[in-house]
Amino acid sequence: MQVILDGQSLNVDACTVYVLLQKQGKSFYRLDHPFYAFIQNPDCPLLNLVEVNGKVYSALALKQKLVQEGMEINTESETIKKLLAERLEKLEKDHECLLIREMQEIVARDAADSRLLDFEARQGWQFELRKSWPSTVHDANKCVRCGGCVTICNEIQEVGALCMDPDQGVLIDDQKCVRCGQCVLVCPLGYAEQNIKAFVEWMGCKLCPFSQPVAAFHEEDNIFDVWEALQDKDKFVVVQFAPSVRASLGEFFDMPAGSLVMGKLYAALRRLGFDHVGDTNFGADLTIMEEGHELVKRITEGGVLPQFTSCCPAWIRYCETFYPELIPHISSAKSPQQMFGPIAKTYLAEKRGIDPRKMIVVSIMPCTAKKFECTREEMCGAWKYWIEKGEVGEGERFPDVDYVLTTRECARLLKMGGIDLKEMPEERPDPLVGEYTGAATIFGRTGGVMEAALRTAYEVITGKGLSKLEFEILGGLNNIKTAEIGINGKKIKVAVAHSLKAVKEICDSVKAGGEFAKCTFIEFMACPGGCIGGGGQPVLTSLKTIEARIEGLNTDDRHRSLRKSHENPEIKQLYQDFLKEPLSHLSHHLLHTTYRART
Amino acid sequence: MPISLGVEAVGALVNRFPELCGGCGLCEKACHKEAITMQIKALKGMWRRLPEIDLNKCIRCGYCAAVCQSGAIKQGVDTLIKMLLEEKPKYVVFYCNWAGLLGKELELLKNSLPQGCQLLRVMCTGRIEPKQILELLRQGIKGILIFACPLERCEYQLGNFRLTHRVALLKQILKDAGFDSERIEAVFERLDRDQVEAKIKKFIGKIERLGLQ
Numbered sequence: 080m081q082v083i084l085d086g087q088s089l090n091v092d093a094c095t096v097y098v099l100l101q102k103q104g105k106s107f108y109r110l111d112h113p114f115y116a117f118i119q120n121p122d123c124p125l126l127n128l129v130e131v132n133g134k135v136y137s138a139l140a141l142k143q144k145l146v147q148e149g150m151e152i153n154t155e156s157e158t159i160k161k162l163l164a165e166r167l168e169k170l171e172k173d174h175e176c177l178l179i180r181e182m183q184e185i186v187a188r189d190a191a192d193s194r195l196l197d198f199e200a201r202q203g204w205q206f207e208l209r210k211s212w213p214s215t216v217h218d219a220n221k222c223v224r225c226g227g228c229v230t231i232c233n234e235i236q237e238v239g240a241l242c243m244d245p246d247q248g249v250l251i252d253d254q255k256c257v258r259c260g261q262c263v264l265v266c267p268l269g270y271a272e273q274n275i276k277a278f279v280e281w282m283g284c285k286l287c288p289f290s291q292p293v294a295a296f297h298e299e300d301n302i303f304d305v306w307e308a309l310q311d312k313d314k315f316v317v318v319q320f321a322p323s324v325r326a327s328l329g330e331f332f333d334m335p336a337g338s339l340v341m342g343k344l345y346a347a348l349r350r351l352g353f354d355h356v357g358d359t360n361f362g363a364d365l366t367i368m369e370e371g372h373e374l375v376k377r378i379t380e381g382g383v384l385p386q387f388t389s390c391c392p393a394w395i396r397y398c399e400t401f402y403p404e405l406i407p408h409i410s411s412a413k414s415p416q417q418m419f420g421p422i423a424k425t426y427l428a429e430k431r432g433i434d435p436r437k438m439i440v441v442s443i444m445p446c447t448a449k450k451f452e453c454t455r456e457e458m459c460g461a462w463k464y465w466i467e468k469g470e471v472g473e474g475e476r477f478p479d480v481d482y483v484l485t486t487r488e489c490a491r492l493l494k495m496g497g498i499d500l501k502e503m504p505e506e507r508p509d510p511l512v513g514e515y516t517g518a519a520t521i522f523g524r525t526g527g528v529m530e531a532a533l534r535t536a537y538e539v540i541t542g543k544g545l546s547k548l549e550f551e552i553l554g555g556l557n558n559i560k561t562a563e564i565g566i567n568g569k570k571i572k573v574a575v576a577h578s579l580k581a582v583k584e585i586c587d588s589v590k591a592g593g594e595f596a597k598c599t600f601i602e603f604m605a606c607p608g609g610c611i612g613g614g615g616q617p618v619l620t621s622l623k624t625i626e627a628r629i630e631g632l633n634t635d636d637r638h639r640s641l642r643k644s645h646e647n648p649e650i651k652q653l654y655q656d657f658l659k660e661p662l663s664h665l666s667h668h669l670l671h672t673t674y675r676a677r678t
Numbered sequence: 679m680p681i682s683l684g685v686e687a688v689g690a691l692v693n694r695f696p697e698l699c700g701g702c703g704l705c706e707k708a709c710h711k712e713a714i715t716m717q718i719k720a721l722k723g724m725w726r727r728l729p730e731i732d733l734n735k736c737i738r739c740g741y742c743a744a745v746c747q748s749g750a751i752k753q754g755v756d757t758l759i760k761m762l763l764e765e766k767p768k769y770v771v772f773y774c775n776w777a778g779l780l781g782k783e784l785e786l787l788k789n790s791l792p793q794g795c796q797l798l799r800v801m802c803t804g805r806i807e808p809k810q811i812l813e814l815l816r817q818g819i820k821g822i823l824i825f826a827c828p829l830e831r832c833e834y835q836l837g838n839f840r841l842t843h844r845v846a847l848l849k850q851i852l853k854d855a856g857f858d859s860e861r862i863e864a865v866f867e868r869l870d871r872d873q874v875e876a877k878i879k880k881f882i883g884k885i886e887r888l889g890l891q
Contacts, residue, residue: 095891124855124856124857125854125855128856134858135856136856136857137855137856137857138856139855139856139857140855140856140857140858142891143818143890143891144888144889144890144891145889145890145891146889147889177854178851178854178855181847181850181851181854182808182851184847185808185844185847185848186704186745186747188843188844188847189704189708189744189745189840189843189844190704190707190745191843192708192836192839192840192843193704193707193708193710193741193745194707195707198843223704225702225703225704225707226703227701227702227703227704227727230701230703230716230727231701231727234718234727235718235725235726235727264700265700265701265702265727266702267700267702267704267747267748270700270702270747270748272747272748272749273746273747273748273749273807273809274747274807274808274809274812275747276809277808277809277810277812277813277816278809278812278851280816281812281813281815281816282855555723556722556723556724557720557723557724558720558723558724558725578724578725580725581725607724607725607726608724618700619698619700619748620700621697621698621699621700621748621750622696622697622698622699622721622722622724622726623697623698625724626697626722
């Protein structure tokens with residue numbers, strides 16, 4: 080039959096338009112734009128366009144469409160060029176796919192039909208972005224006003240930083256906000272399980288970095304900062320990723336929740352161009368060395384008890400804001416992320432002969448509060464170290480950790496680099512700051528820091544190892560857990576709390592000299608379930624995924640040959656070559672910090 | 679054909695998967711009978727924000743399941759769609775239980791459908807989820823025709839309004855994704871069997887002219 084292809088009349092056999100284009104050696108029109116490199120879907124319905132009889136079709140649709148008599152096919156029409164330019168400009172501006180955005184509108188329409196908002200009025204909303212700098216952003220124009228975030232903030236976290244204004248939507252009290260990011264996890268615009276999953280599967284966009292919906296609440300986007308650092312040949316980029324990321328990142332690549340992906344992730348990050356691949360779990364082992372010895376010191380020499388853990392930045396901010404009088408209880412040890420940073424910029428830089436000013440430390444965290452933690456002004460131990468050495472000037476301040484990416488951002492970054500995590504080989508981290516023990520990996524779940532600290536502290540105090548390493552009672556899902564452990568014939572009481580509502584209960588009790596004031600050590604985590612339920616984790620985080628991720632981390636712990644932090648050979652080497660001993664002068668300098676009241 | 683009419687279980691809308699719930703509360707807002715209240719409850723010991731469904735107030739309209747994006751509230755019709763796809767149809771017709779044809783009439787309609795066309799009765803068209811439509815299209819269904827009650831005559835208050843809005847948005851998405859948006863169509867009229875048959879034939883004729891494989 081006769082068709083007209085780009086102005087040329089052709090006689091063709093019956094086939095689909097897609098096959099015809101292939102046979103004629105025609106390709107889809109492309110503008111010169113750097114974003115094409117990020118789009119992994121060869122049939123992208125947004126950008127692969129052809130005009131047929133005056134109507135725009137995508138590559139995917141043409142695979143189903145048969146050639147008909149007299150069809151006019153145009154691959155380079157003005158309409159297509161204009162459409163492509165518009166779409167690419169929008170993509171570059173918002174980092175969001177137009178089609179995914181439209182899928183989100185279905186939820187908004189449903190919300191309007193549930194009398195939550197006026198859909199027509201919504202189209203005209205022009206609110207400014209509301210920020211909890213540097214962690215989360217609220218786009219009130221997108222918001223469907225379901226109020227889920229407000230309820231979570233007020234009733235499960237009991238922070239009360241959010242409120243619903245009938246005219247303006249969700250308002251944020253920046254002073255109160257602890258940056259935990261639970262508002263991000265609850266926003267239904269980010270749920271990709273049903274409608275968006277069906278759409279993405281149909282269009283084949285699973286490996287596209289823009290295929291994840293961006294909810295009304297989302298994190299401050301640092302992906303492109305990291306991307307630029309990776310392209311800069313002058314920079315030495317070090318990467319670390321948190322314990323819980325290994326059990327959740329796979330969810331973005333079609334793996335079940337709880338799949339352990341650390342081996343694949345080391346390989347993926349290396350292929351993405353990171354110059355040194357480390358592991359925050361190394362920092363976690365180091366935290367236990369410092370925090371555990373601090374606990375032993377407080378117990379044996381008499382100090383403020385109960386000691387509170389300091390790994391969770393949202394909890395730290397919560398304590399500084401709402402319970403400043405309890406600050407002396409918090410361990411002065413930095414969090415694993417903030418221990419890894421200065422060690423990388425001092426010890427690792429020395430060992431590898433890198434100028435610390437040219438080193439960029441990127442961390443991949445399940446957390447939005449970590450973005451805030453790395454910007455705290457105290458977190459520049461490495462800079463101070465180098466000033467003392469006289470190698471760096473006072474005016475050249477650099478932070479210990481430069482960029483924090485959430486698990487969601489990490490998945491997008493990998494997809495931008497065209498990496499399918501599932502296809503990666505199993506690799507090992509680079510030497511010096513990558514080895515870890517089972518004690519470190521359980522940091523990612525509620526009760527983990529406590530268990531890890533007990534494993535080491537018990538051995539330091541008694542000189543004997545624990546007969547059984549697991550404390551099942553501390554690893555459960557209950558929001559408040561307590562246990563008693565006999566050490567040298569003396570019973571010590573410990574407690575674990577997750578979600579800030581539970582934290583509040585314990586803090587009130589300690590403040591009033593109640594039951595929990597008798598504890599020796601208390602672990603606090605702001606997010607439900609600990610880091611595996613953190614504000615930077617894949618949406619949707621439900622009880623099912625939380626349980627699966629916990630099981631993943633426990634499996635990793637059980638299968639490690641070394642399960643106590645002080646047995647980590649790289650930690651031993653670090654103390655031998657650099658820090659000398661836990662709580663030494665240098666480790667105070669680099670690995671301990673101070674807190675301040677924020678009322 | 680293994681699917682018989684009226685299989686869609688009326689009581690299939692209990693929140694059977696609280697462990698999947700993300701806690702947004704859209705279902706509570708979608709329920710116009712106030713049968714759903716979101717409560718902070720301990721599930722396996724952990725505090726979660728979960729919907730509590732009062733089955734005495736529930737009229738089984740299914741809007742909660744249609745708006746649920748986490749999969750915590752599911753519909754029986756999902757299973758029916760899976761079964762229906764095994765028949766490898768080319769066209770799917772959704773028919774609202776209250777749109778006019780009942781019992782024998784509907785049975786006759788079902789038996790006189792053109793080749794490759796399958797009929798699925800739903801209790802209300804307001805419970806048809808976009809994901810079901812997208813899934814059908816992905817599986818190679820050429821066209822989807824939905825028969826709903828006349829607007830403002832919904833047995834469950836506003837189900838077909840929800841459908842009009844969803845269909846309009848889906849058509850826009852299909853258009854922007856470079857597909858023929860005519861492939862989804864909704865009819866809001868109370869028609870007798872001959873008229874329904876004629877509508878279906880007309881729809882199929884229109885889709886056939888698009889030349890889909």
